[in-house]
Amino acid sequence: MNDESIWSWETAWDVLPALLRGLVVTIEATVVGMVIASILGLLIALAMRAPTRWVRGPLRFIVDFIRMTPLLVQLVFVYLLSPPEIPALVIGFVVLGIHYATYMSEVYRAGIEAVPQGQWEAATALNLPKARTWRAIILPQAIRNTLPGLGNYAVSMFKETPFLFAISVVEMYTEAQSYGANTFSYIEPLTMVGLLFLIVSYPTSLLVRRMEIRLA
Amino acid sequence: MSDDLQLLIDSLPDLGNGVLVTLQMTLGGALLAMVVALVLGFGARTPSLWVRAPSRVVIEFFRGTSLVVQIFWLFYVLPQFGFKMEALAVAIVALGLNYGAYAAEVVRGSIESVPTGQWEAATALNLGWLHKVRRVVFPQAWALMIPQLANLLIQLLKGSALAFYITLHDVYWWTDELQRDTRDTFFSFGCGLIVYFVIAYILTWGMNWLEERAKRRLGRGTRPRLRDVFGLKPGVPSEIARMKGGTA
Amino acid sequence: MTTSTSSTGDVPAIEFKDVVKRFGDNVVLDKLNFSVAQGDRVTLIGPSGSGKTTILRLLMTLEEANGGLILIDGDPYTHEYKGQKWVEIPEKRRRVVRNRVGMVFQQFNLFPNMTVIENIIEAPIHVLGKSKAEAVARGEELLEQVGMSEKRDFKTNQLSGGQQQRVAIARALAMDPEILLLDEVTSALDPEIVADVLGVLREIAETTDITMLLVTHEMQFAREVSNRVLMFDQGQIVEEADPETMFTNPTHARTKEFLKAVLG
Numbered sequence: 128m129n130d131e132s133i134w135s136w137e138t139a140w141d142v143l144p145a146l147l148r149g150l151v152v153t154i155e156a157t158v159v160g161m162v163i164a165s166i167l168g169l170l171i172a173l174a175m176r177a178p179t180r181w182v183r184g185p186l187r188f189i190v191d192f193i194r195m196t197p198l199l200v201q202l203v204f205v206y207l208l209s210p211p212e213i214p215a216l217v218i219g220f221v222v223l224g225i226h227y228a229t230y231m232s233e234v235y236r237a238g239i240e241a242v243p244q245g246q247w248e249a250a251t252a253l254n255l256p257k258a259r260t261w262r263a264i265i266l267p268q269a270i271r272n273t274l275p276g277l278g279n280y281a282v283s284m285f286k287e288t289p290f291l292f293a294i295s296v297v298e299m300y301t302e303a304q305s306y307g308a309n310t311f312s313y314i315e316p317l318t319m320v321g322l323l324f325l326i327v328s329y330p331t332s333l334l335v336r337r338m339e340i341r342l343a
Numbered sequence: 344m345s346d347d348l349q350l351l352i353d354s355l356p357d358l359g360n361g362v363l364v365t366l367q368m369t370l371g372g373a374l375l376a377m378v379v380a381l382v383l384g385f386g387a388r389t390p391s392l393w394v395r396a397p398s399r400v401v402i403e404f405f406r407g408t409s410l411v412v413q414i415f416w417l418f419y420v421l422p423q424f425g426f427k428m429e430a431l432a433v434a435i436v437a438l439g440l441n442y443g444a445y446a447a448e449v450v451r452g453s454i455e456s457v458p459t460g461q462w463e464a465a466t467a468l469n470l471g472w473l474h475k476v477r478r479v480v481f482p483q484a485w486a487l488m489i490p491q492l493a494n495l496l497i498q499l500l501k502g503s504a505l506a507f508y509i510t511l512h513d514v515y516w517w518t519d520e521l522q523r524d525t526r527d528t529f530f531s532f533g534c535g536l537i538v539y540f541v542i543a544y545i546l547t548w549g550m551n552w553l554e555e556r557a558k559r560r561l562g563r564g565t566r567p568r569l570r571d572v573f574g575l576k577p578g579v580p581s582e583i584a585r586m587k588g589g590t591a
Numbered sequence: 592m593t594t595s596t597s598s599t600g601d602v603p604a605i606e607f608k609d610v611v612k613r614f615g616d617n618v619v620l621d622k623l624n625f626s627v628a629q630g631d632r633v634t635l636i637g638p639s640g641s642g643k644t645t646i647l648r649l650l651m652t653l654e655e656a657n658g659g660l661i662l663i664d665g666d667p668y669t670h671e672y673k674g675q676k677w678v679e680i681p682e683k684r685r686r687v688v689r690n691r692v693g694m695v696f697q698q699f700n701l702f703p704n705m706t707v708i709e710n711i712i713e714a715p716i717h718v719l720g721k722s723k724a725e726a727v728a729r730g731e732e733l734l735e736q737v738g739m740s741e742k743r744d745f746k747t748n749q750l751s752g753g754q755q756q757r758v759a760i761a762r763a764l765a766m767d768p769e770i771l772l773l774d775e776v777t778s779a780l781d782p783e784i785v786a787d788v789l790g791v792l793r794e795i796a797e798t799t800d801i802t803m804l805l806v807t808h809e810m811q812f813a814r815e816v817s818n819r820v821l822m823f824d825q826g827q828i829v830e831e832a833d834p835e836t837m838f839t840n841p842t843h844a845r846t847k848e849f850l851k852a853v854l855g
Contacts, residue, residue, distance in 0.1 A: 133424065195497055195543035196536045197504035200515055204532040207522070289411035293508075300411055313419040321416060325407035332407075463653050464700035464759075468714035468766060469689045478713065482704035561703045562746025 139315040142306045146320055149299030150327070156219055156298060157285045163224025164284075165277060168231025175236065194229040199290045201226060206294040219291045227284055234276035238269035275342060278335035282328050299323060347530045354521055358538070361517035365542065368434045368503040368513065373496055375439025376446050383443065384450025385476075398447075405444035410502050413437045418509045434506040442499045449491045453484040486557035493550035497543050504539075514538050602665040604629045604770055604802040605650065610659035612645055612826075619645050620826045622659065627819075629769075632796060632803045634813040634834070637823030638849060643806045647772045650804070651694045652685065663688050663770070690718065693768030697775040699755040701747040701762070707734070708743045711762045719766065726765070733761040737791050753784030757791055764795070771795075773805040785809070792816065810854060814838055822846045 174186055193201070202222050209218055242265050250260040289300035297305075303316035386398030405413070414437035417428065428436065457480050465475040507515040518535025525531050603626035612620040619642045627633050635643040648654045649661060652669060658677065661668045668688045670679055701710050711733065712726035721729075734740045737757040747755060756776060763771060773792070777785045789812050796803065796816045807813055813820060813834060820837040822830040822845070830843040838854075841847050 192536070192540055195501075195547075196539040197501040197515070199501075199504045200518065200532065200535055200539065204528065204536070207528040207532070286407075286409040287411075289409055290505075292411070300409075300415075304415070307419065314423055317412065317416045317420050321408040321412040324409045324412060325404065328409075329403055329407045458698075458700075460696060460698050460700040461702065463651070464694075464696060464702070466653060466689075467651050467692075467694040467696075467763070469686055469718045470714060471686070474717060478717075479702050479704070483702075562748035563703075 134314060135312070138310070138312050139319060142303065142316045142319065145302040145306055146299055146316065146323060149297060149302035149320075150323060152216070152296065152298040153285065153288045154327075156216070156223060156288045156291060156296070157281060159220040160223035160227060160284055160288075161277070161281050163220065164227035164231045164280065167224060167228035169235050171228060171232035172235035172239065175232065176239075190229045190232060193226060198222070198226050198287060199293055202290055202294050215291075215294045215296045218294060219288075219296045223284060223288070223291075227280055230280055231273075231277070234273045234280070235269065238272035238276075239265065241272050242268045271342065275335060275339040278338055279332070282332045282335060285328055285331070286324060347525045347527050350524045351521065351530075351534060354517065354524070357512075357520065358514070358517050361512060361514040362538065362542070364431070364506070364511055364513040364516075365500070365503055365539075367431065368438060368506055368511075369496070369500045369542075369546070371431075371435040372438030372442065372499050372503065375435060376441075376443035376495070376499065377492075379439060379443025380446035380450045383447035384454065387447060387451050388454060402444045402447050405440050410437065410441045411505060413441055414505050414509065430506070430509045430511050433509060434503065434511060438499050438502055441502070442495050445498075446492060446495055449488050449495070450484070453487040453491075454480060456487055457483045482557075483561065486554065486561055486563075489550060489554040489557060493547060493554070496546055496550060500539070500543055500546065514542075602629075603627060603662075604631065604664060605804065606660075606662040606665070607646075608660040608662070610649065610661060611657045612642070612649065612654065613657050618826060620649075620656075623826060623828070625821065625828060627802060627804060630800045630802055631819060632817040633805070633819045633821060634817040635804070635806045635821050635823055636810075636813065636837075636849070636853075637829075641823040642826040643823050644774055647694065647774050647804060647806060650692060650770070650772055652689060663691055690766065691769040692772065693763035693766050693770070694772040694774065695756070695759050695763050695776045697778050699752070699759045699779070701755050701759055703747050706744050706746055707739065707750070707758050710747065710758060711765045714762075715765050730761070730765055733764055734758075736764075736794070737761045738787075751784070752780050753787050756780065756788050760788075760791055760795070768801065770802045770804065773803065773807070775806055775808065777807065777809060808853065810838060810850075822849065824849075 292301040303320040306316045307313035504515040522531035605627040609622045711730040715721045715726040
């Protein structure tokens, strides 16, 4: 190694604003993605309890298919199929949301199953209508059970948003990548982007772990 | 459509190679991940702070810095420090370190779930540490680990699609080629996703089979029903695998 | 290394010298001194939390003492005084001594990943270096003795509690221990099974000269098997006597109180 030195603080300083801009997009994608995943996941979980296997069977297959194939390939797939008017970022939100909805549906399922049988029986004893039982008794308890899962998936999704580079959404990793491509210095941007992920995700996951312990 | 099929048939040799590359990454990555997981997992539960603290730091580092960044860092940045690895090696190392860090938590959690009485009985029989781990504790922890490791294996397979961007000709590369040839996105990507799904399915069978075998060894052997082996257990990403580690 | 117990003469099998054990601020054993002669059968009684089980666990090195010496046949076991300093003995030396001590647990702790016979031969082969044939032969002999021969190739989870405990006894004996520690071995068993297990132990007591140290709530059994009873309270021996005297004519107030509570 010669004197033009491996690490340049100047470059690091230079790329930082772009990375922070990208971080905003990354967090945006995570938040919107998780909102979609939370709602859609609950709907899937409820649909999975449908009495007929003609609903459950195909749904199960779709969910397994999405869950067991690469998010990256799914992103590009939907991106290429969508009309060009739809912004890539929106496609990113939706695909992240759907992919994680298949995970979240399992969290809800477990959450619903964890509500004690006695709660259902008490609701029957009070002659509550089914819809009311779900809305007022089962779901509030089930959703409480799912909070740590939700937190963990949010952290996980945050770390998977860089996949959006494949559909040219300019999030944090893409910012680093394009800076590197323009200036031929990859060391600073790529190292810093990794550290930024760590700086955000580590405290968040500690927080989630504390929540787990408190809710357990 | 018939053109599509013809092009698909023409590309089958490429698909064979693509599957091979994807499997090399997945299984190579999984093997490395397991080694990393065992070292870090045991490291993270030693009483000595000098081993425990570095283990924890490494685990949190590789979990926290995103697989995408790691793989490109190894590919673009590491050579500037004078370490040049082949693209396949880069993929295996990145996948192995990232998922190894997750699996370390699974290993640690499962080892902790083995009752202390088992360690004590092994001490009472005067077995050495390595012997205790190898013959008594690990076989029991293994049965607990497998479902979560199966999840991680699927995650790892999915993550391997990144290798396309570091010049590897894997299943995703084949998909992309097919898309160029056919100009039919739905058909080509549909095929690509199905190939991934089939690989994931086969890997899941394998892991289910391992799990049934491990359980039988512990005498919890209900003869496995076909559903147990061929059914898909819910796949969950790495964050959750850790969450269940302690309790499962 | 495992010399016959009778030839070692008047060196005690077990000796505690000023042994201290604390869990946090809770002092469980406070400078405890006592010894057990070769071939003795000693029962430790006393209220829970009095330190009885801790003594067995210290002897099995499942706990570390905070001070004092534990000697097996006069050999330092866990620590020794070098000059004026209390230093830990390296694991290698400790293992040599540990071979002379075996233990049977309240919860059996059989290895579920092994069959009955595998449980028994594991340590004789890998620790004592016996040949497999030799270990199996001895293992089968012991299974016969505890009445478990026909379960030889069963997984341990397929056995009832009483059966598991009998296998655990055979497993401990397969190491040819000079000292056998029995930690509430019948407490986890259904009442109707207890007699079976005690029968097995009684036979071992009658046919061998193994030194035994037992913690038990089965006073009748303690009376039959042991030749000495130690009454513990708050980490100290408050009374020591032969079983006859201890159970019919205790002197210490705490002993009277305790025996009244247990025997009713």
